[in-house]
Amino acid sequence: MFCFFVTRQVDQTGVVVSILDISQRKAAELELTNTIGSLQAVLDSFPGAIGFLKAVSHGNSDDFEVVVCNLNYAALFQMSVEQIIGKYASELYPSELQQTIKEVLETGKPFYEENFNATENKWIGLSVTRHDHGLVITALDITVLKEAENQHALWMQELIGSNQMLQSLDNMREYSLKRGEFLRSTSHDLRGSFGIIMGATALLDIMDTEEERTRTLSMIQRNLRQVASMMNQLLDLSRLETGQETLQITQFDAAEMLTQLVQSITPMANDKGLWLRFDGPQSLWITGDIVKVQRIAQNLIVNAIKYIQKGGVTVSWGSEDTEESNAPRWQFIVEDTGMGISSVLIEKLTNNSEKTGLQEPVLHIHEENSKLKSSNSSSGEGIGLFIVKRLCELIQANIEITSRPGEGTKFVISLPTYYNEH
Template identity: 25%
Template sequence: MKTFRTRLIIILMSLIGISMLAAGLTMAQVYRGSHIRALEENMMREINLLENTFPFQATDTAGASDYYSSKARELEKLIDSRVTFILLDGKVIGDSEMSPDLMDNHLTRKEIVSAANGATGSAIRYSDSVREKMLYIAHEVKSENGFVGYIRLSMSLEAVGEELTKGWMLMAGGLLILFLAAALVSYRVAAGLTKPLEHITLVANRISGLDYDARVDLDRSDEIGQLGQAINGMADSLQQQLKQIHDNEDLMQSVLANMTGGLLMVDSDGTVVLINRAAEQILHMKDDQIVGKTYNALKRNYEFMKFVEEGVNLKEYIQEERHVYDPEELILQFDGVPMFEDQGGYRGMLFLLQDVTDIRRLEAMRSEFVANVSHELKTPIAAVKGFAETLLAGGVDDEETKRSFLQIIYDEGDRLNRLIGDILELSKIESKRAPLEYVPVNLKELFDSINEVLLPVASKKSIQMHQGIKEHLYIEGDEDRLRQIFMNLLSNAISYTLEGGRVKVEAEIVNIGEEDEKVLISVKDTGMGIPKKDLPRIFERFYRVDKARSRSSGGTGLGLSIVKHLVELHHGTIRVESKVGEGSAFTVELPIMHTLD
């Protein structure tokens, strides 16, 4: 911009200089012309004055040449001009500076030719006699005293040149002052034009450098001011659009980062251009390992790479479920969606990865649950139906046998009722349709009431019930649900403990004084124990370690599953330790206080 300002000043100064030079030359010419015209007029007046006052004599007398030369020299001193008397035939009869005898015939001189026609003759030329450039004025004169010819006055133009030189000096000084003033004004004008442009250029460069807060600060209403306002409007628009783009990008990044499914995008050249966090976790790869590379970089995940290759080649929607091992077995659902522009151009493929392992496991569990429920319901229903048909057919006459059949029907009906009740209870717990009501619960009083109910059953098998719970030990929980948890655990302990065995309940506080203060409640028995291979599955629905013994004891196979769900609803955990032939120990860990969700 400084170069532009310099060039602008140079152009302005050049125009001003040329204009002033042209004006000076014109003025000089006008001055010279007017000065010469003034001299001509003055010299003509002097000729007219001589015509009327000069004492002419006859030109054909002896001594005429001397007379007119003498008078010419006298006149030259008076009027400061060379005086020449010329006859009609061009012969010089008198001259103030040279002898007429030495002078050429002047009939062809320009001023004489012009004066011969009755007008005033004038000419400017170089004089060989005086060796100067002269101004000549001639006029025809007719005197009654015998002179008929021309009076010619001439003056050296050196005087005019001196006057012109003085004029040039004065004019040059004035022009120089005017030029300096014009230069100052030009600089101010150029600066007034270029400084706002420099400011606008600086702001435009800042905007192009992504500084969208830059603004033009000009308080003027001319075209430059309008340009600044346009730049500000453009910056406002860019800033707003950029904010919208950033907001959209942040929203998209947030959506991609929080998607539970994996997302991977491959462009039309087969290059991976996008991968989200879920896909990184599923594929065990970071974005810098794959983004910007071809999909062959997925070779560590061979199954998915082959699916991507198939989608890129087909360029159409595909879907597939595959089992992968990385290192554990997973069931992944792959979806490939082609991306096309509005004009129909192909942009690439979008691949979705969904870990459906848990979903398929739940579906399998649901199918297994339905099958187990059907089996568990079928057994008592078949028994009820069989014995009822036998009684209805009248094939049993013995009252004792009838009573036995009816007792079996009653027991199976009761077992069927408990089974349906447990199924409904488990369904209600899993669907969270039964919210917990937290109240302070005294653990010793809770287990005292449970022992009171179970003690008769334990006494029949000579099982000793021990309780190691301190007085005034409170926890926050749903008292009915806690009763249900420990009633199940103690009932199981009594059921699977042989006669003469022992069941013990203990409680201790851990993390005392800390924010996550908890209580550990253990139910231990000296029963038959649980085989190690069955320990991971004992909390599954309808899973029984000893199916025959469980059915004979009246169990539904849902008790421990209900217990596990109720413990988790209390934000607790349950674990089991057991050895075959030595007994089992179920430990429930519950928070003493619950924070509000």
């Protein structure tokens, strides 16, 4: 495609015609338009509201103009993205928040507060951060985290007023404190991802090359996926801890379910240059909760693929040889070629002496794995393994783990072939 800019000047001596080839400039403008569209799609996939406001002069005072935002940000003010772009902070926010925004720009000190929306019964976390010539404002629904914190506070109150033995009281208080530390760690990880997203969003406005924009978009997408994954796991954990998960017993073919699960995860392994194999009878009919069994297997397989660097993962299944013929069981095994996990972590995951649901492995899972696995480990891994343990307790499954440093880890999940009616 060719584009030309033509000018014509007429005077007494004749006509002067100038023709300028602007094809490259038009192509660059088109490429920039496509990049902006990609950025908007990325921002719109963010679960919260996010907007970048640029410092400007408006009337006789300093103000802030909305330059970039996502759909959720515009929806806060009952507008579309097109309508809100160009609006000023003085038109959108109350005077108290306007003053806070100005202080963040002047001091460079980030602002964060949590507010309860009684109308929608939600907790909202509001963050304002300075980035060079403007501010990034985000708002995120943190109701799940606040409910977990409230549950933690309630447990502490109940512990203080209980008449349990001193040793039991001390053990439970220690767990509650560690659980609080874990919640703070998870919250810190989430805010860290938000910080990266906010910083990258602000930088996009001043980047000069397409390569820089593409690299930054990729970084934003990775962090958005991490945030979404962690929020989903927190929701799962919240449902488990509040007793919202119940058994849904049906008859199903475990072999077919596991085969389809492995086939759906295989592309993820291939992307890392790993293999994912499965072995077992073609059919294995049992009764149980197919959704929860699938969640356990998926957590273990995905976790293994995420943290091993070479080799792969083997998934196998079959009937279990038991001496009690009136209580038949079956099992599936997830074995990887990773770095292995510590004996301390194995003890935390397989300890059945604390079946009250108040186990304390969450914080330790994060700490131990951060030493044994890649530097990309996060609290999300601890949440995932904690969910596996709680789901196993719910469906009366046993966990057996063997691991050798530098060679790999083997998870054996043993489950009832059928459940007695109560």
